Amino acid sequence: MQLFDVYPINDITIEKAAGSNVWDDKGNKYLDLYGGHAVISIGHTHPHYVQRLTEQLGKVGFYSNSIRIPLQKQLAEKLGKLSGKEDYQLFLCNSGAEANENALKLASFHNGKKKIIAFRKSFHGRTSLAVAATDNPKIVAPVNETDNVVFLPWQDEAALQAAFEQYEVSSVIIEGIQGVGGIQVAGTSFLKKIRSLCDQYNAVFIADSVQCGYGRSGKFFSHDHAGVNADIYTMAKGMGNGFPIGGIIIAPHIQPSYGLLGTTFGGNHLACAAALAVLEVMEKDNLVENAATVGNYLIEELKKIPQVKEVRGMGLMIGIELPESLAHVRKELLFKHRIFTGEAKPNVIRLLPSLALTKAHADEFLAAFKEEVEKA
């Protein structure tokens, strides 16, 4: 059987990983500033993570949501404490798209309305509603097309106000920092405007925190930088450090009932053990603060490099915009310097490393990056 060929891949096979490094099958060592797409939050094969998952696997790996799973409660408590959203309610699922799908659906169940407001260049996943709220027609199949989603220009408060006046808005979904869209930070004023309009019109504010959340921005949720609370936060990537788990946290005024949401795999024992291990390491090693410190250092140093057009982002979610003529730098970093980075457009490099990245790692990257942009 052949694989269904949907990914353009780099010809590299990773066989071993530890912290912010990975090794290929030839023994070459790489610095990982991509984190497998913002997924590796506490570092590869962290000893506490490996131990907690291994122990759980030896006890019970899975049982359905028809029985008590105390690990889910422990996870909800820990997540409430670390995120500061202790009065929210947790629903667990398996991926980012699924988290957004559940959030959009729950919002509509809650207020009985249909229209979703999303923004230009947004990415919310590939399932039916999530992809319909994603501003990329290439990945929307005919069956996903719907009139229920309205796309507005990014950070246009007047357009937002007008949309609320025109439509019966069920929810507004926004990434605190657009990832696929090229690392665009949503400003405080815009997030506050969403909050006030959602309050005024009984709409649900959904903060897509799948990529920008879970400490990556230097606060638990990037929307926290604006001092704004959303009604639903969606999360996934960093939550399990590679173990597939997603979730939504839901403000107390949104009431649950049986049958509203459901899942087979969501919240299983192994997934909860992985997510608990992540939060335990994040707390013990102050990884949210580390993301702020090392991230700010990187941002400031990158801004000093004359060839860089713009540096965007917060904490360890950084976009480096280069002139088109330097679009090859990312490949040079990977194949010559053995440094993994991400891409938004060919000329926008995305850094999404582990939140445990050290200043020494940052310096290693900066030296290689400067060498490449200076010689071009």
Ligand SMILES: Cc1ncc(COP(=O)(O)O)c(C=O)c1O
């Ligand atoms: C902001 C955002 N939302 C949702 C998703 C979808 O997550 P998943 O691929 O886990 O379904 C992604 C994935 O890149 C994302 O960046």
